[in-house]
Amino acid sequence: xxxxxxxxxxxxxxxxxxxxxxxxxxxxxxxxxxxxxxxxxxxxxxxxxxxxxxxxxxxxxxxxxxxxxxxxxxxxxxxxxxxxxxxxxxxxxxxxxxxxxxxxxxxxxxxxxxxxxxxxxxxxxxxxxxxxxxxxxxxxxxxxxxxxxxxxxxxxxxxxxxxxxxxxxxxxxxxxxxxxxxxxxxxxxxxxxxxxxxxxxxxxxxxxxxxxxxxxxxxxxxxxxxxxxxxxxxxxxxxxxxxxxxxxxxxxxxxxxxxxxxxxxxxxxxxxxxxxxxxxxxxxxxxxxxxxxx
Amino acid sequence: xxxxxxxxxxxxxxxxxxxxxxxxxxxxxxxxxxxxxxxxxxxxxxxxxxxxxxxxxxxxxxxxxxxxxxxxxxxxxxxxxxxxxxxxxxxxxxxxxxxxxxxxxxxxxxxxxxxxxxxxxxxxxxxxxxxxxxxxxxxxxxxxxxxxxxxxxxxxxxxxxxxxxxxxxxxxxxxxxxxxxxxxxxxxxxxxxxxxxxxxxxxxxxxxxxxxxxxxxxxxxxxxxxxxxxxxxxxxxxxxxxxxxxxxxxxxxxxxxxxxxxxxxxxxxxxxxxxxxxxxxxxxxxxxxxxxxxxxxxxxxxxxxxxxxxxxxxx
Numbered sequence: 007x008x009x010x011x012x013x014x015x016x017x018x019x020x021x022x023x024x025x026x027x028x029x030x031x032x033x034x035x036x037x038x039x040x041x042x043x044x045x046x047x048x049x050x051x052x053x054x055x056x057x058x059x060x061x062x063x064x065x066x067x068x069x070x071x072x073x074x075x076x077x078x079x080x081x082x083x084x085x086x087x088x089x090x091x092x093x094x095x096x097x098x099x100x101x102x103x104x105x106x107x108x109x110x111x112x113x114x115x116x117x118x119x120x121x122x123x124x125x126x127x128x129x130x131x132x133x134x135x136x137x138x139x140x141x142x143x144x145x146x147x148x149x150x151x152x153x154x155x156x157x158x159x160x161x162x163x164x165x166x167x168x169x170x171x172x173x174x175x176x177x178x179x180x181x182x183x184x185x186x187x188x189x190x191x192x193x194x195x196x197x198x199x200x201x202x203x204x205x206x207x208x209x210x211x212x213x214x215x216x217x218x219x220x221x222x223x224x225x226x227x228x229x230x231x232x233x234x235x236x237x238x239x240x241x242x243x244x245x246x247x248x249x250x251x252x253x254x255x256x257x258x259x260x261x262x263x264x265x266x267x268x269x270x271x272x273x274x275x276x277x278x279x280x281x282x283x284x285x286x287x288x289x290x291x292x293x294x295x296x297x298x299x300x
Numbered sequence: 301x302x303x304x305x306x307x308x309x310x311x312x313x314x315x316x317x318x319x320x321x322x323x324x325x326x327x328x329x330x331x332x333x334x335x336x337x338x339x340x341x342x343x344x345x346x347x348x349x350x351x352x353x354x355x356x357x358x359x360x361x362x363x364x365x366x367x368x369x370x371x372x373x374x375x376x377x378x379x380x381x382x383x384x385x386x387x388x389x390x391x392x393x394x395x396x397x398x399x400x401x402x403x404x405x406x407x408x409x410x411x412x413x414x415x416x417x418x419x420x421x422x423x424x425x426x427x428x429x430x431x432x433x434x435x436x437x438x439x440x441x442x443x444x445x446x447x448x449x450x451x452x453x454x455x456x457x458x459x460x461x462x463x464x465x466x467x468x469x470x471x472x473x474x475x476x477x478x479x480x481x482x483x484x485x486x487x488x489x490x491x492x493x494x495x496x497x498x499x500x501x502x503x504x505x506x507x508x509x510x511x512x513x514x515x516x517x518x519x520x521x522x523x524x525x526x527x528x529x530x531x532x533x534x535x536x537x538x539x540x541x542x543x544x545x546x547x548x549x550x551x552x553x554x555x556x557x558x559x560x561x562x563x564x565x566x567x568x569x570x571x572x573x574x575x576x577x578x579x580x581x582x583x584x585x586x587x588x589x590x591x592x593x594x595x596x597x598x599x600x601x602x603x604x605x606x607x608x609x610x611x612x613x614x615x
């Protein structure tokens with residue numbers, strides 16, 4: 007899934023040999039897109055019904071089976087307490103996916119709102135708001151997220167809120183830039199000239215044409231939210247144990263790295279694959295929309 | 301560089317700092333259970349809560365508390381740690397060394413390698429080296445940094461026994477040992493930095509390579525090296541420096557997690573420790589210092605961008 011052809015910049019200009027022109031870019035691109043979709047679909051399915059593939063409970067300890075390597079019974083091995091790491095990863099996927107979807111939704115709603123509001127309001131408000139966004143964009147996201155989680159308290163809703171809020175500045179910036187560009191378009195001038203109420207101009211004419219960059223970006227927000235959630239729980243600043251979270255599982259694995267490396271290595275692969283799948287799909291959608299626009 | 305730009309930029313940097321202090325103060329002061337409560341819980345002495353609250357000024361309305369807090373800040377007083385009673389500014393001073401060492405080394409290695417490989421990929425576009433750079437770039441931004449750290453510890457420390465797995469010695473105390481201990485953390489952090497720098501450099505470079513002046517330079521028979529370094533790289537420098545500047549903020553954020561993987565007593569570890577032990581005064585100070593550093597770095601980057609490209613209009 008990491009061939010050259012899938013990268014947007016690389017795909018559009020390659021040497022025009024027959025095979026490259028007609029077969030490879032399309033084919034490898036669609037293979038990589040479909041493998042991402044399949045992987046994410048499988049992950050969603052297994053996260054919602056882990057019982058399909060594993061009979062182990064994520065928090066069920068079994069000291070007799072502790073620190074085992076991968077086997078049919080325990081595909082990812084077992085941790086210090088003899089818990090089945092594969093089952094924990096599937097249950098951890100629930101948290102990650104819920105957080106990704108929730109944070110993305112929140113970031114889109116608030117960010118688009120702010121981006122549009124900045125265009126709608128007076129020039130001073132616009133400048134002020136966008137300066138604030140610049141400040142927020144410059145802050146290290148992980149630090150910001152940690153402060154927000156501390157302020158909101160632990161628990162899934164507060165983590166969703168924190169991870170949604172850290173992506174708001176980027177969404178606001180994207181929406182704002184697009185809305186500024188759109189507000190100079192002829193159809194907007196025409197609507198204003200026709201005497202449309204400013205609110206109508208904003209909501210019916212500018213908004214529908216200003217949200218697409220943010221929507222396209224949403225897959226990246228999801229990918230990002232998964233990474234930051236994992237970092238938070240790795241640091242012990244996310245959901246409290248023993249709730250299985252991807253970061254928490256990796257932290258548990260790291261502690262026993264010297265005796266049994268598998269519980270640290272294999273879950274990390276799943277996290278990486280999930281983030282890569284999200285972000286690759288986002289790239290493809292963006293590329294396709296760009297081509298269409300041209 | 302005109303003075304009006306400098307003044308506007310200084311002013312907005314200052315505004316950013318004020319906004320930061322307000323946001324951090326209010327976020328950490330809406331917490332359930334204030335400093336007095338958590339301290340008296342820690343000491344098991346509940347009766348003293350009210351007295352402590354008055355002592356710490358926590359009985360005043362929140363806007364008055366902010367004014368007190370801000371005036372302390374201006375005098376460089378970040379308060380005292382709730383758990384150790386050490387002045388926060390002193391704790392930060394002690395811890396900053398390790399973070400600066402990590403961030404500077406990782407920033408230098410990551411940005412240098414990232415620009416180098418990005419240019420290499422752009423020049424050999426469509427060839428195998430480009431494919432490798434693109435693949436590493438995509439993996440690099442999807443992979444959790446701390447997991448890269450774990451893998452490196454497993455491979456180079458536990459399996460091959462080449463470098464120590466964790467620990468820190470100040471550079472001033474024992475330079476060789478300090479650098480040896482820094483190998484893995486710097487490799488981990490700079491891999492991440494390198495990945496995103498490669499992507500940026502590659503696309504910026506490709507864009508410039510399509511410009512007419514590059515074609516002209518090539519057409520008049522200049523050696524490729526001159527075309528690449530003197531013409532293309534120079535023009536591509538603006539987006540590259542802009543993004544390198546943004547990287548520095550991310551490097552500091554990345555240092556927070558890397559320090560916790562490799563047991564480096566830096567600001568990131570101080571932040572995590574203070575948050576998990578509910579020492580919010582310390583957490584507040586660390587967040588402020590990190591934020592202020594990022595704002596100052598961005599200021600410097602903006603100024604150097606103006607120096608590279610004086611024709612750029614007001615940002």
